[in-house]
Amino acid sequence: MFLSNLIGFTCSWTPEASLNKVLLFAGDPKADLAYERQYEQQTYHVIPEVIKNFLQYFHKTISDLIDQKVYELQSNRVSSESIEQKIYEIQDVYENSWNKLTDRFFKTSPWPEAEGIASLVGNDAVFLILYKELYYRHIYAKVSMHQLYDNMWLKPAPFPPQFQSFSQYRCKTAKKSEEEIEFLRNNPKIWNVHSVLNVLHSLVDKSNINRQLEVYTSGGDPESVAGEYGRHSLYKMLGYFSLVGLLRLHSLLGDYYQAIKVLENIELNKKSMYSRVPECQITTYYYVGFAYLMMRRYQDAIRVFANILLYIQRTRNMFQRSTYKYEMINKQNEQMHGLLAIALTMYPMRIDESIHTQLREKYGDKMLRMQKGDLQVFEELFSFACPKFLSPVVPNYDNVHPNYHKEPFQQQLKVFAEEVQQQAQLSTIRSFLKLYTTMPVAKLAGFLDMSEQEFRIQLLVFKHKMKNLVWTSGISALDGEFQSASEVDFYIDKDMIHIADTKVARRYGDFFIRQIHKFEEVSRFTKFKTAVEL
Amino acid sequence: MASTFEQMRANVGKLLRGIDRYNPENLTTLERYVETQARENAYDLEANLAVLKLYQFNPAYFQTTVTSQVLLKALTNLPHTDFTLCKCMIDQTHQEERPIRQILYLGNLLETCHFQSFWTSLEENRELIDGITGFEDSVRKYTQLKVWLNKFGWTENEDGQIFVYNQEESIKPKNIVEKIDFESVSSIMATSQ
Numbered sequence: 001m002f003l004s005n006l007i008g009f010t011c012s013w014t015p016e017a018s019l020n021k022v023l024l025f026a027g028d029p030k031a032d033l034a035y036e037r038q039y040e041q042q043t044y045h046v047i048p049e050v051i052k053n054f055l056q057y058f059h060k061t062i063s064d065l066i067d068q069k070v071y072e073l074q075s076n077r078v079s080s081e082s083i084e085q086k087i088y089e090i091q092d093v094y095e096n097s098w099n100k101l102t103d104r105f106f107k108t109s110p111w112p113e114a115e116g117i118a119s120l121v122g123n124d125a126v127f128l129i130l131y132k133e134l135y136y137r138h139i140y141a142k143v144s145m146h147q148l149y150d151n152m153w154l155k156p157a158p159f160p161p162q163f164q165s166f167s168q169y170r171c172k173t174a175k176k177s178e179e180e181i182e183f184l185r186n187n188p189k190i191w192n193v194h195s196v197l198n199v200l201h202s203l204v205d206k207s208n209i210n211r212q213l214e215v216y217t218s219g220g221d222p223e224s225v226a227g228e229y230g231r232h233s234l235y236k237m238l239g240y241f242s243l244v245g246l247l248r249l250h251s252l253l254g255d256y257y258q259a260i261k262v263l264e265n266i267e268l269n270k271k272s273m274y275s276r277v278p279e280c281q282i283t284t285y286y287y288v289g290f291a292y293l294m295m296r297r298y299q300d301a302i303r304v305f306a307n308i309l310l311y312i313q314r315t316r317n318m319f320q321r322s323t324y325k326y327e328m329i330n331k332q333n334e335q336m337h338g339l340l341a342i343a344l345t346m347y348p349m350r351i352d353e354s355i356h357t358q359l360r361e362k363y364g365d366k367m368l369r370m371q372k373g374d375l376q377v378f379e380e381l382f383s384f385a386c387p388k389f390l391s392p393v394v395p396n397y398d399n400v401h402p403n404y405h406k407e408p409f410q411q412q413l414k415v416f417a418e419e420v421q422q423q424a425q426l427s428t429i430r431s432f433l434k435l436y437t438t439m440p441v442a443k444l445a446g447f448l449d450m451s452e453q454e455f456r457i458q459l460l461v462f463k464h465k466m467k468n469l470v471w472t473s474g475i476s477a478l479d480g481e482f483q484s485a486s487e488v489d490f491y492i493d494k495d496m497i498h499i500a501d502t503k504v505a506r507r508y509g510d511f512f513i514r515q516i517h518k519f520e521e522v523s524r525f526t527k528f529k530t531a532v533e534l
Numbered sequence: 535m536a537s538t539f540e541q542m543r544a545n546v547g548k549l550l551r552g553i554d555r556y557n558p559e560n561l562t563t564l565e566r567y568v569e570t571q572a573r574e575n576a577y578d579l580e581a582n583l584a585v586l587k588l589y590q591f592n593p594a595y596f597q598t599t600v601t602s603q604v605l606l607k608a609l610t611n612l613p614h615t616d617f618t619l620c621k622c623m624i625d626q627t628h629q630e631e632r633p634i635r636q637i638l639y640l641g642n643l644l645e646t647c648h649f650q651s652f653w654t655s656l657e658e659n660r661e662l663i664d665g666i667t668g669f670e671d672s673v674r675k676y677t678q679l680k681v682w683l684n685k686f687g688w689t690e691n692e693d694g695q696i697f698v699y700n701q702e703e704s705i706k707p708k709n710i711v712e713k714i715d716f717e718s719v720s721s722i723m724a725t726s727q
Contacts, residue, residue: 201553254622296615392591460647
């Protein structure tokens, strides 16, 4: 089975034929099954001329748009406005044409299958993927054109979400009908992990993206190693976005090491043509930050979250509020604030003042409770902010208990909760340490209501947990050195503990600069208002 | 003469590239590789995680002995968080089986620095570490280092070298004075024209 999967993918770009017949984009799988059975008889065998013309025109326009976008990204031009404009125009045209044609020809049946129209569009694999998206969306009567462009980067990435919702659906067996269970049992290939991995790895391999990135970051010319497909900018981008897809998939399966490893040729902090797709940047940083958090690399997690939250703050105005994109970014923004709150509680350190203020506004109360060791708050925040974990395995339908689909989440939560518990005393100890410079160990133990022996053990735990692996240089985000930049440090000499506190002078300058800007805005606005009213 | 580990390492490296790492037919090789690490006191985190992942994808192939070895080897790499990474990839049911449960308990003792309890517990379960060469030495190195570091304020870098500094210099209050950069001020200067 494995080998046939592999052969299938190396020979063609599209996911195996069996997938085409069943499901599988977004929406309710139950409806898919019902639909499939109902409309099997009505597929078109002869494609109307007007449809053929439409598809060819459609294909050409999309290709032109993609080429231009890629050209702009490569030549460092930030003209997203004109692209947005173009998309809007196309959106308009197709919303009309597509809907009219659907009404006329495909009111009660699906559009022609992708295989049927492939020759019309020169077997352009990428267009076919986009077409299939529309094909299935039509099935749910949800044709939304503006996602066409988004799909360029979302295409590899959504495999995880659709796979995700299918995987969770598959596990919620308690509510299934006999029929559905039988169907699922007979078709284990539906969205199995291998398929998704195969597609992502294929895209990565065909585009030779890793080799290209290696050369790119060492200042060379990626074209020299791109290969036949990789040279085409589109495949390059697909390769890159597939790496992000792999980052997501591994994180969802709890393999944080591999999640970060797949990005080893991508320098996260460096601006590149790839980092110009905001949703991609944000998603990448979310998963990288989360992986660092689970690996107990708090300092790296904090740095990553603070960076991207600042980025979102600055680019917020660029997004239209009503889009699906905006909602997704908003959600991840909230989640990352939650994760940052957790990380800062475990590992207090200085971060950008504006982010810190935002954080205190949203989570000040929760952070106080976490510092006091309230495990429940930790778990609630974790549940809200964590990714939707998956199981890679098909359940045994005969013998499943109702909460099977929650198990992957429970597993990750357990590891997290254990870590929190191991560090339960550290916050309190830290706050006491900050109060003194020198003291007998026994006395401090007494203040903390602990035996001296237990206190000494906790001090060891403190040193142990505060020592993080921290990225300092090099391209791979996995690299790092052990560092301890805790706000408070100490050593023990026989019976005395000697404590050092890292004092920070209040950042007045920052505060004043911000206030001055605010006043400037206000005064400009009132001048404008006054002028209008006169 | 190169050790078996060295000989296997290159081969395993190739297996782990690309889609091949998900091929269950490679499990036997990878399992033998774990065994070799245990015997020859060597370590390869990435390969070991790959084994756990294959078990995740193919539960029928799950082996308690190999998983136990992977966990024990992870402990020898403290203070790295390899042990935590492994826990994230072993499902609940298996975590409750013997001897995995015992090993997780020992791991917890080490993470919470309850070293005395750890050694006592280990004594009572010596058979757990059968075949893991150098287990006790590695753990001892970690525990004693922790205690020394506390006492003398020494630090250790990646290669295991220990730097001894003058304590007064290394651990003392730092006053971080604020620096305002020109950029932030320039924007204000512009608006006040």
